[in-house]
Amino acid sequence: MAASPKLPAFDPADPLGVDDLLEPEDLAVRDTVRDWAADRVLPHIADWYEKGELPGIRELARELGSIGALGMSLDGYGCAGASAVQYGLACLELEAADSGIRSLVSVQGSLAMYAIHRFGSEEQKQTWLPRMAAGEVIGCFGLTEPDHGSDPANMRTRAKRDGGGDWVLDGRKMWITNGSVAGVAVVWAQTEEGIRGFVVPTDSPGFSAPEIKHKWSLRASVTSELVLDDVRLPADAVLPEATGLRGPLSCLTHARYGIVWGSMGAARSSFEAAVEYAKSREQFGRPIGGFQLTQAKLADMAVELHKGILLAHHLGRRMDAGRLRPEQVSFGKLNNVREAIDICRTARTILGANGISLEYPVMRHATNLESVLTYEGTVEMHQLVLGKALTGLDAFR
Numbered sequence: 329m330a331a332s333p334k335l336p337a338f339d340p341a342d343p344l345g346v347d348d349l350l351e352p353e354d355l356a357v358r359d360t361v362r363d364w365a366a367d368r369v370l371p372h373i374a375d376w377y378e379k380g381e382l383p384g385i386r387e388l389a390r391e392l393g394s395i396g397a398l399g400m401s402l403d404g405y406g407c408a409g410a411s412a413v414q415y416g417l418a419c420l421e422l423e424a425a426d427s428g429i430r431s432l433v434s435v436q437g438s439l440a441m442y443a444i445h446r447f448g449s450e451e452q453k454q455t456w457l458p459r460m461a462a463g464e465v466i467g468c469f470g471l472t473e474p475d476h477g478s479d480p481a482n483m484r485t486r487a488k489r490d491g492g493g494d495w496v497l498d499g500r501k502m503w504i505t506n507g508s509v510a511g512v513a514v515v516w517a518q519t520e521e522g523i524r525g526f527v528v529p530t531d532s533p534g535f536s537a538p539e540i541k542h543k544w545s546l547r548a549s550v551t552s553e554l555v556l557d558d559v560r561l562p563a564d565a566v567l568p569e570a571t572g573l574r575g576p577l578s579c580l581t582h583a584r585y586g587i588v589w590g591s592m593g594a595a596r597s598s599f600e601a602a603v604e605y606a607k608s609r610e611q612f613g614r615p616i617g618g619f620q621l622t623q624a625k626l627a628d629m630a631v632e633l634h635k636g637i638l639l640a641h642h643l644g645r646r647m648d649a650g651r652l653r654p655e656q657v658s659f660g661k662l663n664n665v666r667e668a669i670d671i672c673r674t675a676r677t678i679l680g681a682n683g684i685s686l687e688y689p690v691m692r693h694a695t696n697l698e699s700v701l702t703y704e705g706t707v708e709m710h711q712l713v714l715g716k717a718l719t720g721l722d723a724f725r
């Protein structure tokens with residue numbers, strides 16, 4: 329009988345051998361981002377979270393720019409031109425540190441920069457993208473309003489042309505990541521031609537961005553209101569290639585794709601904390617990881633974590649091949665964020681009382697994921713997207 333080939337050892341960090349799908353340059357991107365987060369975020373994040381702030385955000389943005397993490401999968405204009413899989417790996421590593429850091433990068437790259445890159449004029453691209461890629465200018469993306477979240481089609485923010493062709497914007501946006509630290513805002517507004525996007529320098533008279541405080545989730549992230557009070561912009565401030573909701577929705581698809589990966593980072597961090605704790609914490613004279621009930625939890629967490637990572641890889645490969653549909657991104661976001669939050673909550677139970685402490689990452693990740701569950705399309709919106717795709721029936725209204 330032929331000798332069976334030698335099997336690779338079981339790797340608890342990669343039980344399905346998913347890393348075999350990665351090229352050396354993918355691993356290099358992952359290591360760079362992981363090392364950056366270990367050095368610049370992990371030592372401080374509990375403190376930032378407790379204080380509800382992200383101090384040094386401008387410096388962090390410049391550092392993220394220097395490692396190529398901003399607008400990472402975009403081409404030209406100082407962007408890294410990385411693959412979708414590499415961008416996903418970066419999101420996972422950033423969110424393993426904290427969802428707030430991943431949100432900074434997602435909003436910068438997948439929302440603000442992506443909107444300008446995909447729908448902007450050459451002049452808009454030249455003006456903003458190189459500085460945004462370098463982290464010298466932070467961007468935000470204003471779609472949600474106080475009274476219109478899941479149904480942005482009914483937004484109230486208006487842009488009207490004055491007699492000379494300039495635009496005048498009036499309205500309010502709500503829950504805008506990076507808002508009060510942004511140098512440029514991509515703002516979506518109703519016009520006579522339907523919804524259009526505008527590139528708004530945040531020093532424009534009439535623009536202000538008060539920060540939203542008292543958040544109990546994404547505490548190490550800047551979230552703001554945008555107030556547009558007769559903000560006057562030149563005729564060429566409009567994104568020429570975006571008309572209707574298709575514009576903002578395609579940006580959201582790109583950002584949601586990053587969340588499919590990122591959420592697994594938060595889950596991985598919580599899972600690892602639970603495994604370490606289970607091996608060292610003793611009750612009834614033995615490590616709690618030796619009890620069958622704890623092992624069942626860990627096994628179930630590992631199954632969902634690595635299924636989710638595999639799903640993220642699959643979608644990443646489809647995106648790189650130009651074959652990723654928005655419904656597939658909805659599938660990924662729905663599953664991975666829901667499972668990530670479940671993994672964090674189960675990890676919390678394994679850590680017992682310590683699970684509620686900021687000494688460990690699990691409660692921080694779990695509360696962060698409450699926002700991730702809602703932003704970029706709520707769970708229910710993604711269920712409705714899939715429901716419509718499965719039945720052909722639109723149940724949104």
Ligand SMILES: Cc1cc2nc3c(=O)[nH]c(=O)nc-3n(C[C@H](O)[C@H](O)[C@H](O)COP(=O)(O)OP(=O)(O)OC[C@H]3O[C@@H](n4cnc5c(N)ncnc54)[C@H](O)[C@@H]3O)c2cc1C
Nearest residue numbers: 469470471472477478503504505546699703704706708724
């Ligand atoms: C920390 C944070 C950061 C954010 N950053 C940004 C940002 O940078 N830019 C931006 O534009 N927005 C941002 N958002 C806003 C986010 O995208 C919205 O909160 C989200 O789209 C949901 O809108 P809403 O909160 O108004 O909830 P609603 O739309 O009011 O929904 C409330 C509930 O009703 C459900 N619901 C609504 N309609 C239906 C329906 N037809 N059928 C079934 N259920 C329904 C929803 O699923 C949800 O459960 C952020 C939010 C948070 C929390």
